[in-house]
Amino acid sequence: MRRSLLRLGASSATHVLPPWPPPSYYNGGSSSKASNFQSTSAFSSNSRWVVVTNSLPPPEWVEPFNDVSDIVSSPQRFDPSPWVAQILNLLDGSPQMEPNLDFYCHKFLIKLSPNFVAYVLKSDDLRGKPETALRFFSWAGKQKKYHHKLECYVSLIELLCLCGDLDRIRCVVVELKNMNFLMNSNAANCLIKSFGCLGMVEELLWVWRGMKENGIEPSLYTYNFLVNGLVNSMFIESAERVFEVMEGGKIVPDIVTYNTMIKGYCKAGKTQKAMEKFWDMEGRNVEADKITYMTLMQGCYSEGDFDSCLSLYQEMREKGIEIPSHAYSLVINGLCKGGKCMVGYAVFEDMIEKGCKANVANYTALIDSYAKCGCIEEAMKLFKRMKSDGLEPDGVTYGVIVNGLCKSGRLEKAMEYFQFCQNNRMADNAMLYSSLIDGLGKAGRVDEAERVFEQMIEKGCPPDSYCYNALIDALAKCGKTDEALALFKKMEKEGCDQTVYTYTILIDGLFKEHRNEEALKLWDMMIDKGITPTAASFRALSVGLCLSGKVARACKILDDLAPMGVIPETAFEDMINVLCKAGRVKEACKLADGIVDRGREIPGRIRTVLINALRKTGNADLAMKLMHSKIGIGYDRWGSVKKRVKFRILIDI
């Protein structure tokens, strides 16, 4: 039909148009509708009626239709879309043709009616053409003896909804509100669906009120559309309330309502609530389906809760619910990210066994995980298998391979793959370069790392903070601190963000060269820039300070961090550790006493560190005393608090 329409539209001039108006129209449409196909053909050829469709028009064609519904429901199932399309082509191509539309309507024997207008607005030809639709709508509205009905607006809004055209919909809604139509259930459902899709809550509630005022009972679909609409616009609590109303009413929530609500909780990051809703289902005799599980798994996955993801998957298996390939991917990725590559691989094999084909992302995730677990051989085997499986590794796969090889010290192999990427004009990105720079730097091949850095600039790939950090680290670790600082300055000049890692590397490097004041200056600069320190960055600072005998200063800086909401959990532990390692047991003990004085407990492992350090430095008595002492709160065997013992070490030294 589409083909014939194009021919009609494109070459109508070369065809002979029917006499206008057609003879039957002259008869006021009163001639018999029973005209059979033969007679139509005869009539057509006699009157030079050339029809350019592949399917011949039905006998009804020669009759003036009263309405589009006549055509659609005709026994021949006559499809008027070519004619509709031609009208729209005209509108689309030349706005000045508007006045002729009336003529075309007559030509196609279609009477302009609200049903017809609604029909046209629903046609595929208007998909993605809001302008044309609106022009048609407003043209129709201006015609004599024609008035839009509610359904016309509904269709227009549905269409604009598909285009995501919020502003235009709002304009249409303003007009619609002024029309004061009587709401009906079908229109209300459609409107709630449309407004819900776009999260237009105000309009949604306007329809809902309209329904109430007109005594229209919401159906299950209405409720579900409403809940979906509220959820899509993140009105989770409102959705919750509708859900509660349903639970207490005649129309109880079904699987779709539950799934929608679960989706809402997941979207809002309330995974726990989503799980509760899921558990509720059982008691309400609503069976969870694959959508329920998928929604929950997706939610858990994006929260980083891979364990729940896995147990949901296992539950699906136990229940015999069909497992979509995306579910396998989530589970495999989750396991890979959690460092459980073996289990991930088992699921992967399971997936293949169940008939789901593995994809590039599945393989890549597994390769990465194996490489990160130190099983580079296994990773390379998977890489080989992937290729023999007919899958073409992508930029990410090569990124993972190059990084894995670098981290395992197989730099020559990594460079081979890097070269392969370059030759094949793929994945020439900062990620590949940073892996390589880091690998070379860690292997002490700093000159080469620098060359790679230069090379990327020459190739027009600007280094990002990862590349800078990798090279700065390489330089700082081999004592080229000034070069590292020069790069740090260059970073700022080039507009590349200096991160907490950049500062950590440099602070560490400066302390190692006993350039304490410079290191402290960098720390302050970092804080001033609003960069949140990490545990690692504080460790670099505190270790440097402790080893230069400034334990109190480190403690002071730590205290200053607390109001900023930064509390490095292992700060004291790290400091005591480093002091003990350096044989400065007295300072370590003093720090421990200070911690106890603040009313905090010393963890068992730190006590062990202290005990060993005391023994090593010839303070066996003190070590014994510390071993037998109780620090923190003691409990008796009935569980009640027995005593609180504070043991201060230095008093006895």
Place this chain on the structure above:
DNA sequence: GTAGGGTTAG
């Protein structure tokens, strides 16, 4: 006629 599928890298 309603509900799920931004999956992989430094």
